[in-house]
Amino acid sequence: MELRHLRYFAVLAEELHFGRAAERLHMAQPPLSQRIRDLERDLGVRLFDRTRQRVRLTEAGALLLEHVRPVLEGVDTAREAMRRIRPGEAGVLRAGVPPDTNPVVLPTLTAGFARRVPDVLIDLHELTTDEQLARLREGELDAGVVRHPADTMGLESGPTARRELGVVLPAGHPLADSAEPVRLRSLNGAPLVIFPRVMAPRLYDHMQTVCRDEGFLPGAIRHARNPHFVHGLVLAGRGVHLNEAPAAPLPEGLVWRPLAGAALAWTTSVVWVPSRHNEAVAAFAEAVIEGLTAAGHRIGSVPSAADPAASSPADPADPAAGS
Structure with missing residues (x-):
C-alpha cells in the first residue's frame, strides 16, 4: 500500500466520479482506475461499487476512509512543518549583522531584500562574527554577515566587500x-x-x-x-x-x-550552511552587497573556507566590530 494510492482513494471517495477525481489529481482516468484496483487487490476488499450511472463507497470503503483522512492530514502537517524549517520558507529569514554595521547599510539592505523576495520578512540580529558562526552551525540563523578572518570551514560564502x-x-x-x-x-x-x-x-x-x-x-x-x-x-x-x-x-x-x-580594511561577506541555501538566502547575500556598496565598500572575490584573509596583511577586519 502506497501513500499516493491512499490519496487517490480519498479524492475518489469525495468525488464519487472517476473523471472529476482524475482531473483533481492531474492524471488520466485509466491510471486512476488501475491504482484503485491495485489498492483493492492489496487490501483484499472491494472499496467502490461501480456502475455506468454512479460510483458508491462500499462498507469497507467507508471504514477505510475514516482511517485514511487523519493519516493524510498528518502527512500534510508534517510536510508543512518541514517546509517551515527551511530558511525563508516560513516567511522569515533569520540573519546576523555585526554590532557596528554602518547605518547606511541597513536601509539599503532591507529594501533590497524586500524587493527581491517580497513575501519573506527579515529578522536581523546584532551579533559578532563568532556568535553568528556558532548560531549558523546550530541552525539558529539562516545567514550571517561576518568579518574576516573567521573560521568559515564547512560554510559557503558570497563575495567579499572591502x-x-x-x-x-x-x-x-x-x-x-x-x-x-x-x-x-x-x-x-x-x-x-x-x-x-x-x-x-x-x-x-x-x-x-x-x-x-x-x-x-x-x-x-x-x-x-x-x-x-x-x-x-x-x-x-x-x-x-x-x-x-x-x-x-x-x-x-x-x-x-x-x-x-x-594596510587595514574591513573584509566582509555573507555566509550560510550549504544545505540551507535557497532563494531567500541568495536574495539576502545580494542585498547585503548592495548595502555595503552604498556604504563605500568595494566588492572583491569569494573567500575560501580556509579564509586566506587570515594570513594576508592586506585584508584585516574592523577592530571595533568585535565581529
Whole structure:
C-alpha cells in the first residue's frame, strides 16, 4: 500500500466520479482506475461499487476512509512543518549583522531584500562574527554577515566587500591636521583602543600583526566594546582607534584621518550552511552587497573556507566590530 494510492482513494471517495477525481489529481482516468484496483487487490476488499450511472463507497470503503483522512492530514502537517524549517520558507529569514554595521547599510539592505523576495520578512540580529558562526552551525540563523578572518570551514560564502580603515584621533593630536594619510608607524608608541580579544580572537590577533608589521607597536592596549566608550577614551587622550570613515559626524574634539597604504580594511561577506541555501538566502547575500556598496565598500572575490584573509596583511577586519 502506497501513500499516493491512499490519496487517490480519498479524492475518489469525495468525488464519487472517476473523471472529476482524475482531473483533481492531474492524471488520466485509466491510471486512476488501475491504482484503485491495485489498492483493492492489496487490501483484499472491494472499496467502490461501480456502475455506468454512479460510483458508491462500499462498507469497507467507508471504514477505510475514516482511517485514511487523519493519516493524510498528518502527512500534510508534517510536510508543512518541514517546509517551515527551511530558511525563508516560513516567511522569515533569520540573519546576523555585526554590532557596528554602518547605518547606511541597513536601509539599503532591507529594501533590497524586500524587493527581491517580497513575501519573506527579515529578522536581523546584532551579533559578532563568532556568535553568528556558532548560531549558523546550530541552525539558529539562516545567514550571517561576518568579518574576516573567521573560521568559515564547512560554510559557503558570497563575495567579499572591502573598505579601508582610518584612525580616530583627538583634535589636538599632532597628526589630526595632517594633509597626508597617516602612516601606521607614525602612531608607534600610542595606546590603542580595541575590542576585547574574547569577542573575536582571529580579528584581534590579525589586527595586532598588521600593526606590528607596519611599525605600530602600541604603548598600551585598552579594550572597549561600546562606540561611545571608545570615543570617550580617545577624547580623554587614552588612545587612538582604528575604524572606517564615520557615517555621521564624530563627537566634537575627535577627527578621523585615512591611513596610508590601505594596510587595514574591513573584509566582509555573507555566509550560510550549504544545505540551507535557497532563494531567500541568495536574495539576502545580494542585498547585503548592495548595502555595503552604498556604504563605500568595494566588492572583491569569494573567500575560501580556509579564509586566506587570515594570513594576508592586506585584508584585516574592523577592530571595533568585535565581529
